[in-house]
Amino acid sequence: MSEQSNGADEATVERLVKDFLAEHPVESTPDRELRAARFDAGLAFVHFDKGFGGLGLDSSLSGLVEQLFLDAGCPDWMGRNVIGLGMAAQTVHTHGTDEQRAQYLKPLFTGEEIWCQLFSEPGAGSDLAALGTRAIPDGENYVVNGQKIWTSLAHVARRGLLVARTDPDLPKHRGLSYFVLDMQAPGVEVRPLRQLTGQAEFNEVYLTDALVPASDRLGAVGEGWRVAMTTLMNERVAIGRRGSRRGEGSIGAAVAAFRAAAEAGRADASARDRLIRLWTRAEAARLTNVRAAAQRGAKIPGPEGSIAKLQMAELNKAIYELCVDLSGPAGLQIDTYEMSQPTQSSGAGGSVDVRRAFLRSLANSIEGGTSEVMRNILGERVLGLPGEPRVDRDLAWKDVPR
Numbered sequence: 001m002s003e004q005s006n007g008a009d010e011a012t013v014e015r016l017v018k019d020f021l022a023e024h025p026v027e028s029t030p031d032r033e034l035r036a037a038r039f040d041a042g043l044a045f046v047h048f049d050k051g052f053g054g055l056g057l058d059s060s061l062s063g064l065v066e067q068l069f070l071d072a073g074c075p076d077w078m079g080r081n082v083i084g085l086g087m088a089a090q091t092v093h094t095h096g097t098d099e100q101r102a103q104y105l106k107p108l109f110t111g112e113e114i115w116c117q118l119f120s121e122p123g124a125g126s127d128l129a130a131l132g133t134r135a136i137p138d139g140e141n142y143v144v145n146g147q148k149i150w151t152s153l154a155h156v157a158r159r160g161l162l163v164a165r166t167d168p169d170l171p172k173h174r175g176l177s178y179f180v181l182d183m184q185a186p187g188v189e190v191r192p193l194r195q196l197t198g199q200a201e202f203n204e205v206y207l208t209d210a211l212v213p214a215s216d217r218l219g220a221v222g223e224g225w226r227v228a229m230t231t232l233m234n235e236r237v238a239i240g241r242r243g244s245r246r247g248e249g250s251i252g253a254a255v256a257a258f259r260a261a262a263e264a265g266r267a268d269a270s271a272r273d274r275l276i277r278l279w280t281r282a283e284a285a286r287l288t289n290v291r292a293a294a295q296r297g298a299k300i301p302g303p304e305g306s307i308a309k310l311q312m313a314e315l316n317k318a319i320y321e322l323c324v325d326l327s328g329p330a331g332l333q334i335d336t337y338e339m340s341q342p343t344q345s346s347g348a349g350g351s352v353d354v355r356r357a358f359l360r361s362l363a364n365s366i367e368g369g370t371s372e373v374m375r376n377i378l379g380e381r382v383l384g385l386p387g388e389p390r391v392d393r394d395l396a397w398k399d400v401p402r
């Protein structure tokens with residue numbers, strides 16, 4: 001048990017959840033009502049402060065709490081509000097004022113407000129700090145102009161995590177500030193972008209003289225990069241954590257695909273060999289994540305979170321490739337290529353059809369930072385290898401040739 005756990009261990013948390021569910025039975029309590037009560041009881045994010053959805057416990061206990069509610073039959077909200085639950089909540093809790101925490105965390109948790117992440121731009125993806133969207137102070141507001149891209153779920157989001165440039169005279173990392181954007185504000189235009197799967201899960205977002213109240217800035221002026229790091233570190237861990245039980249997630253789909261192929265006489269010894277190798281890697285990755293979460297305790301994830309993200313991306317691609325190979329000729333057929341968009345209730349990401357899941361998995365090594373960038377982070381910040389040359393790091397952003 002860690003020092004930050006306030007004496008609570010797994011058994012205590014199990015009892016708290018059990019008592020809560022006795023008072024709020026899953027069968028007879030509407031989902032949103034149950035989530036609101038969960039938030040008020042501090043069982044939303046148990047590692048957050050009391051009064052803000054938590055109980056001040058160790059963050060390693062929050063996964064257990066989530067699993068206990070899932071086991072009791074509560075719906076899984078992660079896919080529907082992945083950016084809200086996986087990244088925005090921790091960012092608001094860490095850097096927000098008490099007013100901001102009180103305003104945003106509860107509707108985020110209940111699912112009343114879906115969140116999106118307005119980071120990437122056409123000229124700034126891996127090199128996020130180069131972004132050019134401007135936020136210029138004007139009285140009580142900032143006036144925001146620019147274009148964001150690849151914004152997952154922006155079409156259903158009520159709030160956006162926005163990083164914008166407030167001072168172009170400073171070097172790129174130092175002139176940024178971080179805001180919560182009202183996606184329904186005038187000047188915010190969302191246009192769908194279609195992916196390889198046929199689905200438009202993400203969007204372009206055009207910001208034209210959009211007004212953001214200064215009270216919606218998270219952290220101090222010029223602190224945007226530091227706040228963004230909290231979001232990105234949590235993003236990598238959230239993406240990498242999917243499938244937290246042995247045999248769950250994509251590797252479970254591969255086992256099912258192998259069984260079906262074996263029954264159809266299509267699974268040979270080499271397919272079995274591929275499956276076993278992938279299963280072993282998936283299990284090693286899962287255990288690495290469990291160990292990392294336990295070691296992290298109450299701390300915000302560090303650069304080592306990139307291990308989970310890198311593993312998950314490369315494994316998922318290999319696993320779904322095997323699934324498609326095991327499908328035989330059916331692996332080449334897609335039922336429809338009609339454009340569709342995730343809705344508030346369907347969320348982004350996963351697909352039960354392995355052919356679609358294969359196409360979607362190709363994005364895993366791009367979204368949330370590419371595998372090349374994860375390797376750079378691990379090399380430089382975890383292993384201490386020499387850094388890449390960074391010629392623009394100390395130049396004023398406005399003087400960098402582009």
Ligand SMILES: Cc1cc2nc3c(=O)[nH]c(=O)nc-3n(C[C@H](O)[C@H](O)[C@H](O)COP(=O)(O)OP(=O)(O)OC[C@H]3O[C@@H](n4cnc5c(N)ncnc54)[C@H](O)[C@@H]3O)c2cc1C
Nearest residue numbers: 117118119120125126150151152363366367368369370372
């Ligand atoms: C499905 C999906 C959902 C997404 N959702 C969101 C979202 O909700 N919000 C958001 O803000 N963004 C989102 N993104 C964007 C994502 O974060 C970026 O695509 C990613 O960071 C890469 O940036 P880029 O596309 O500009 O590629 P680039 O940065 O232009 O990279 C191009 C290639 O160069 C390589 N490369 C770049 N720099 C280096 C380097 N220093 N060393 C080695 N190789 C390098 C990259 O690995 C890549 O292969 C999403 C992307 C996808 C695919």
